[in-house]
Amino acid sequence: MTAAPVTLVFLLREDQVLLGLKKTGFGQGKIVGIGGHVEPGESTTAAAVREVFEETSVRVEEAELVFRGTVKFRFPARPDWDMDTSVFSATRWLGTPVETEEIAPQWHPLEELPLNSMWQDAEHWLPALLKGPERHFTVLMAADSEGVEAVSAE
Numbered sequence: 001m002t003a004a005p006v007t008l009v010f011l012l013r014e015d016q017v018l019l020g021l022k023k024t025g026f027g028q029g030k031i032v033g034i035g036g037h038v039e040p041g042e043s044t045t046a047a048a049v050r051e052v053f054e055e056t057s058v059r060v061e062e063a064e065l066v067f068r069g070t071v072k073f074r075f076p077a078r079p080d081w082d083m084d085t086s087v088f089s090a091t092r093w094l095g096t097p098v099e100t101e102e103i104a105p106q107w108h109p110l111e112e113l114p115l116n117s118m119w120q121d122a123e124h125w126l127p128a129l130l131k132g133p134e135r136h137f138t139v140l141m142a143a144d145s146e147g148v149e150a151v152s153a154e
């Protein structure tokens, strides 16, 4: 089965990052990054812009997106959940994040990421992608599709 292309966009202001409490669907109840599926025929950056707007009402220009790397999520017990994630950040946008049906946006200090409330794999890739140069990770999920079996980085 082919992994679905998805995006994550991390808005950065001073020493904070915008995350959100996922209220519905995949990852419900977890604090997650803003993003979602790339639609057929859509570019990755266009999908990133659309998902930020749909989930937070914030407008980001495609030109403001900085590519930070990739994360491949592999769910051996649920191959239909496999995703190939393109990760972006942005420091300029229009508007203030507002709660939507899908996400309650929250600013978090970069030095105090809410890793205990996120997907268990986030600690392995999120701090590195937010801070460092471009990186490429593969996350192999455990059989329960919650724990982490292995993480590799290029």
Ligand SMILES: Nc1[nH]c(=O)nc2c1ncn2[C@H]1C[C@H](O)[C@@H](COP(=O)(O)OP(=O)(O)OP(=O)(O)O)O1
Residues within 6 Å of the ligand: 006, 007, 008, 025, 026, 027, 032, 033, 034, 035, 036, 037, 038, 051, 073, 083, 085, 118, 119, 121, 122, 139
């Ligand atoms: N193991 C994992 N750890 C993590 O931190 N984020 C993960 C993850 N597996 C998937 N994701 C993220 C990547 C992507 O941004 C998001 C996919 O979420 P959604 O299903 O909510 O996508 P959409 O917003 O397109 O929603 P739908 O249109 O309702 O499918 O989940």
